[in-house]
Amino acid sequence: MNIYAIPSILAAFLGYTAAYFIYSTNKSSKANLVFALDWLSASTWFLGYAFMYSVKDENLALFWAKFTYIGVVFIPVFAYHFILIFLGVKNKKAITIIIYLAAFIFMSLIFLNKDFISGTYKYFWGYQTKVGYLHNVFLVFFSLVFLGCFYNLFKHYFKKKNKFSIEATRIKYIFLAYLIACLGALDFIPNYGYEYYPFCFLFVIVALGIVTYAIVRYRLMNVNIAITRAGIFTFVYTLVLVIPFIVGGVIKSHITNTLSNWWIIPLLIGVILASGGPFIYMRLQKKFESRLRAQEFKSHEALRRLSHNMLRFTNLNVLLRLMVHYLVKVLKLRFTAIYLFDRQSEKYILSSSWHSGENVELPQEFEANNYLVGYMHLKKLPVVTEELSLYAPTALMPKIKKLFSDLSALRINTVIPSFLRNGLIGFLILSDRRKKNIPFTQEDLNLLMVLSNEAALAIENAQFHQREVSTLVEKSKREALADMAPGASHQFNNRLASISSSVELLLFKMESFNIEAHHDERTKALLKDAKEALELIDSEVYKGKEITSAILKRAKAKVEFQEFNLPTLIENTYKLVMISRSRSGLDRAKELKFNIACSDKIPDIFASEALLQDVFYNLIDNAYDAIQDKAKIMSQEGNPLFQGEIEVALSQEDNLIVAKVRDNGIGLTKENHRKLFTPYFTTKATSNKGTGLGLCVIRDFIEMHKGTISCDSEYNKGAAFTIRLPIKREKTHGN
Amino acid sequence: MEINTGRKVLLIDDEETLLKNIGDFLKVSGYSVFTSSNSTDGLELLKNHSPDLLLLDLHLKEGLTGMQVLRAAKMFKPGLKVIILSGFGEEEDTKNSCISLGASAFLGKPTSLRSLSETIKNLLEEK
Numbered sequence: 001m002n003i004y005a006i007p008s009i010l011a012a013f014l015g016y017t018a019a020y021f022i023y024s025t026n027k028s029s030k031a032n033l034v035f036a037l038d039w040l041s042a043s044t045w046f047l048g049y050a051f052m053y054s055v056k057d058e059n060l061a062l063f064w065a066k067f068t069y070i071g072v073v074f075i076p077v078f079a080y081h082f083i084l085i086f087l088g089v090k091n092k093k094a095i096t097i098i099i100y101l102a103a104f105i106f107m108s109l110i111f112l113n114k115d116f117i118s119g120t121y122k123y124f125w126g127y128q129t130k131v132g133y134l135h136n137v138f139l140v141f142f143s144l145v146f147l148g149c150f151y152n153l154f155k156h157y158f159k160k161k162n163k164f165s166i167e168a169t170r171i172k173y174i175f176l177a178y179l180i181a182c183l184g185a186l187d188f189i190p191n192y193g194y195e196y197y198p199f200c201f202l203f204v205i206v207a208l209g210i211v212t213y214a215i216v217r218y219r220l221m222n223v224n225i226a227i228t229r230a231g232i233f234t235f236v237y238t239l240v241l242v243i244p245f246i247v248g249g250v251i252k253s254h255i256t257n258t259l260s261n262w263w264i265i266p267l268l269i270g271v272i273l274a275s276g277g278p279f280i281y282m283r284l285q286k287k288f289e290s291r292l293r294a295q296e297f298k299s300h301e302a303l304r305r306l307s308h309n310m311l312r313f314t315n316l317n318v319l320l321r322l323m324v325h326y327l328v329k330v331l332k333l334r335f336t337a338i339y340l341f342d343r344q345s346e347k348y349i350l351s352s353s354w355h356s357g358e359n360v361e362l363p364q365e366f367e368a369n370n371y372l373v374g375y376m377h378l379k380k381l382p383v384v385t386e387e388l389s390l391y392a393p394t395a396l397m398p399k400i401k402k403l404f405s406d407l408s409a410l411r412i413n414t415v416i417p418s419f420l421r422n423g424l425i426g427f428l429i430l431s432d433r434r435k436k437n438i439p440f441t442q443e444d445l446n447l448l449m450v451l452s453n454e455a456a457l458a459i460e461n462a463q464f465h466q467r468e469v470s471t472l473v474e475k476s477k478r479e480a481l482a483d484m485a486p487g488a489s490h491q492f493n494n495r496l497a498s499i500s501s502s503v504e505l506l507l508f509k510m511e512s513f514n515i516e517a518h519h520d521e522r523t524k525a526l527l528k529d530a531k532e533a534l535e536l537i538d539s540e541v542y543k544g545k546e547i548t549s550a551i552l553k554r555a556k557a558k559v560e561f562q563e564f565n566l567p568t569l570i571e572n573t574y575k576l577v578m579i580s581r582s583r584s585g586l587d588r589a590k591e592l593k594f595n596i597a598c599s600d601k602i603p604d605i606f607a608s609e610a611l612l613q614d615v616f617y618n619l620i621d622n623a624y625d626a627i628q629d630k631a632k633i634m635s636q637e638g639n640p641l642f643q644g645e646i647e648v649a650l651s652q653e654d655n656l657i658v659a660k661v662r663d664n665g666i667g668l669t670k671e672n673h674r675k676l677f678t679p680y681f682t683t684k685a686t687s688n689k690g691t692g693l694g695l696c697v698i699r700d701f702i703e704m705h706k707g708t709i710s711c712d713s714e715y716n717k718g719a720a721f722t723i724r725l726p727i728k729r730e731k732t733h734g735n
Numbered sequence: 736m737e738i739n740t741g742r743k744v745l746l747i748d749d750e751e752t753l754l755k756n757i758g759d760f761l762k763v764s765g766y767s768v769f770t771s772s773n774s775t776d777g778l779e780l781l782k783n784h785s786p787d788l789l790l791l792d793l794h795l796k797e798g799l800t801g802m803q804v805l806r807a808a809k810m811f812k813p814g815l816k817v818i819i820l821s822g823f824g825e826e827e828d829t830k831n832s833c834i835s836l837g838a839s840a841f842l843g844k845p846t847s848l849r850s851l852s853e854t855i856k857n858l859l860e861e862k
Contacts, residue, residue: 486823489822489823490794490822490823491822492822493822493823493843493844493845494750494753494822494844496844496845497750497753497820497822497844497845497846498750498752498753498756499845500845500846500847500848501752501753501756501757501760501845501848502752502756504756504760504847504848504849505756505759505760505848508760508763508848509763538847541845542845542847545843545844545845549843552823556826
């Protein structure tokens with residue numbers, strides 16, 4: 001055993017391990033196979049050196065020198081082949097075959113011709129290969145092949161439009177690795193008789209390390225990070241390999257006499273350092289990278305914080321806006337958008353978006369059978385536009401190419417799916433970055449994936465919370481009204497009864513009193529006015545009574561299912577809307593026509609009076625708002641006489657009652673129409689206007705009756721909501 | 736104008752104004768009217784004067800409830816016609832139990848004097 005052989009042995013060990021690792025990671029990949037073979041060749045070289053240095057016999061040394069060269073001749077060949085696979089070059093088969101053939105020829109020359117490997121030198125570290133003039137030919141071959149590698153890398157790099165894209169970054173990365181590896185060629189020098197210890201194979205280890213990392217992860221990080229890592233790696237392993245070497249050199253002369261196995265000491269040092277190496281490397285790497293990637297760590301920290309805090313939000317709109325805003329800011333994106341699944345329309349609907357600077361026209365919705373959606377269902381992983389074609393099986397290629405061009409056209413860089421109990425509840429769309437288009441690292445994507453799944457929970461939480469709260473609010477409103485209304489209306493009715501009886505008594509007395517008998521004109525006129533005033537008061541009293549009775553009916557409506565007459569309920573509901581609205585005194589419509597149209601006799605419905613009253617109250621209330629808005633626009637256009645119309649058409653279809661609430665108000669814009677049933681959507685500026693009950697809750701109430709609701713609307717023309725309710729509850733539910 | 740029909744009407748209501756107004760109106764319409772703003776006095780008047788018709792507010796502030804007064808009055812004079820007045824909304828249950836206890840009519844407040852007088856007339860003519 002020779003002290004100088006230690007670095008080579010360690011390197012060989014590292015190499016064989018790496019070769020096996022690369023190959024076993026993906027046995028079906030040609031890139032992995034060829035690259036593993038390259039490792040194998042390099043390791044053969046290292047192993048050959050180790051034996052060559054250690055043997056005492058010249059003939060044996062020559063054998064190992066030749067063995068070494070079996071590896072060496074194949075290094076450039078496999079490297080070249082790998083580059084072609086890596087770049088996806090397919091039209092250079094001929095050159096590849098020629099290079100392979102050349103390598104085989106050189107290999108046979110090793111054993112057949114003395115002018116290639118001509119013998120061995122005896123240097124201070126042991127035997128070293130001695131080469132003949134044919135080796136110069138090999139050197140030319142070696143250089144040409146590597147030049148070919150660089151040429152191909154260069155060509156493909158400049159073909160890339162985006163110099164910061166993942167592909168381009170990858171090429172830069174490989175380029176760097178090959179450049180470092182080429183320094184290993186300096187180890188040819190001792191073969192020409194110059195006595196210096198060949199340590200340059202260390203560069204090869206570094207370079208192969210870089211590429212290995214790239215193949216295994218297949219997603220490259222910033223090049224400067226790779227350089228840092230490679231630098232630290234080289235530094236640490238140079239120490240690991242060189243320190244025992246130096247120690248050995250120093251102590252050899254001193255202790256050879258006292259200790260025959262003197263090389264045990266440097267070997268021990270080498271083993272200790274080698275086992276400590278990874279830890280030192282990791283520590284240094286962490287330290288350097290935290291400086292280098294301070295910005296990145298900061299943004300990761302911000303994303304982590306966001307994902308921890310998301311569950312606190314109970315307002316869905318606020319949560320979504322916060323997410324998109326935060327992502328644009330933290331990741332420095334052009335835009336980001338969130339699409340959420342809507343079970344009514346079975347589409348993924350654009351629910352929130354944020355952009356920085358230029359506005360991007362994103363699609364308002366994705367169909368559930370969209371290929372992108374299907375792809376995410378299948379992969380359950382982020383879809384990175386640039387990488388779409390990398391893993392695509394040939395059969396799916398056309399579809400994936402289409403998806404790629406669709407996403408590229410929208411400048412969508414990455415789509416992060418959001419899964420909840422295996423269901424895709426939505427997804428997050430990220431653009432490329434604003435400035436230098438640095439691709440997302442695997443770490444970024446992992447973090448975004450955690451974030452998006454965390455978001456799924458938060459969204460469900462907010463939806464549930466808001467639904468609960470608004471149902472609760474509605475219930476407590478109902479209860480408060482039921483508590484207060486009877487007493488209040490009793491008091492109110494008693495006052496009204498006092499007024500009406502007084503007025504009517506007076507009127508009664510006036511009837512028997514002949515006004516005309518009086519000649520005083522002023523008295524006559526006064527009495528006439530008084531009579532008119534009394535009649536007005538009396539009729540107002542009975543209007544007041546209608547109000548209290550409408551409120552009472554509302555208060556006494558039961559949530560429990562029972563049979564009742566739907567037209568009466570709607571009539572009463574309309575009164576209630578008018579009662580609560582007329583106080584605002586902001587009526588812009590000239591007047592409101594309300595009509596209940598029954599196509600035929602509508603049978604009593606078995607339903608919850610209170611809930612249906614809520615439903616119709618909100619629909620009529622919304623219609624009223626829509627008419628006010630339309631009237632406002634009309635009057636701004638110089639047309640103050642707008643005739644608002646609300647019609648409820650009732651008809652029977654088999655065992656269903658169909659109620660169509662139609663108005664001629666402002667209607668819904670396409671976007672609002674689309675968002676109509678998404679939770680807590682409102683077109684109203686303030687949510688406390690009206691009852692603040694969203695159509696989402698209305699739909700819930702109708703679904704509790706096993707009914708359906710749909711909407712037709714055209715902007716500026718009006719809206720029509722069609723509700724279908726079963727007349728009787730299905731028998732399977734019992735009673 | 737005052738024609739005495741010879742009919743006696745008892746009015747029990749805790750609203751003084753209403754009591755006075757309806758009382759006046761009925762007097763003018765030719766009835767003998769007895770009014771009381773509470774159940775105790777009302778029942779006393781019922782015993783003493785044996786009216787033909789009772790106008791009864793269902794929700795009296797003190798003493799017996801309208802329903803109890805109705806029951807007592809009917810026990811005392813089974814043939815008595817009773818009109819119930821109520822300021823609460825017309826709830827079918829309440830209406831039905833009043834009718835089953837022997838009330839002849841149920842009017843929600845406020846009610847017009849004209850319809851009241853018609854109801855009274857019709858009820859008293861039934862006999």
